[in-house]
Amino acid sequence: MMLSDAFMAIADPNRRHLLEELRRGPKTVNELASGLPVSRPAVSQHLKVLLDAGLVNAKPEGTRRVYTVSNAGFLKLNIWLDQFWDAEQLGSSGS
Numbered sequence: 001m002m003l004s005d006a007f008m009a010i011a012d013p014n015r016r017h018l019l020e021e022l023r024r025g026p027k028t029v030n031e032l033a034s035g036l037p038v039s040r041p042a043v044s045q046h047l048k049v050l051l052d053a054g055l056v057n058a059k060p061e062g063t064r065r066v067y068t069v070s071n072a073g074f075l076k077l078n079i080w081l082d083q084f085w086d087a088e089q090l091g092s093s094g095s
Contacts, residue, residue, distance in 0.1 A: 006077055009053035014038060015046045019069060022056060026068045 009015055018032055033043040047067055050056040054073035058065045 005053040006055055006073065009049050009055055012046065012049075014042075015050055018043070018046055018050065018067075019055065022067055022069045026059075026066045028064050028066055030064075032067070 010019065014036060017036060021027060021032055021035060029040055029043055029047065032047070033040040036043060038046075047056060047058070051058060054076070055070055056073070057068050057070045059068070060066075
């Protein structure tokens with residue numbers, strides 16, 4: 001996963017909404033599409049971007065795919081972001 005891809009993936013508000021829904025638990029495309037004002041094919045395209053960025057996983061169950069948040073993908077993002085803070089900076093009011 002390239003971090004730039006992950007940041008580009010989460011830049012879209014619809015994809016952030018999908019991630020928030022998946023944070024609550026595994027869901028199918030149809031379940032995710034019911035909460036967005038975009039078509040089911042558009043949701044599938046958004047999920048592909050998130051998959052390619054390593055932020056979600058897809059598991060086949062019969063004829064459908066169930067999507068979940070990828071903890072490993074978000075761990076990589078966290079590790080990258082954490083390098084910008086250290087104990088001194090967290091305790092100060094900033095400059």
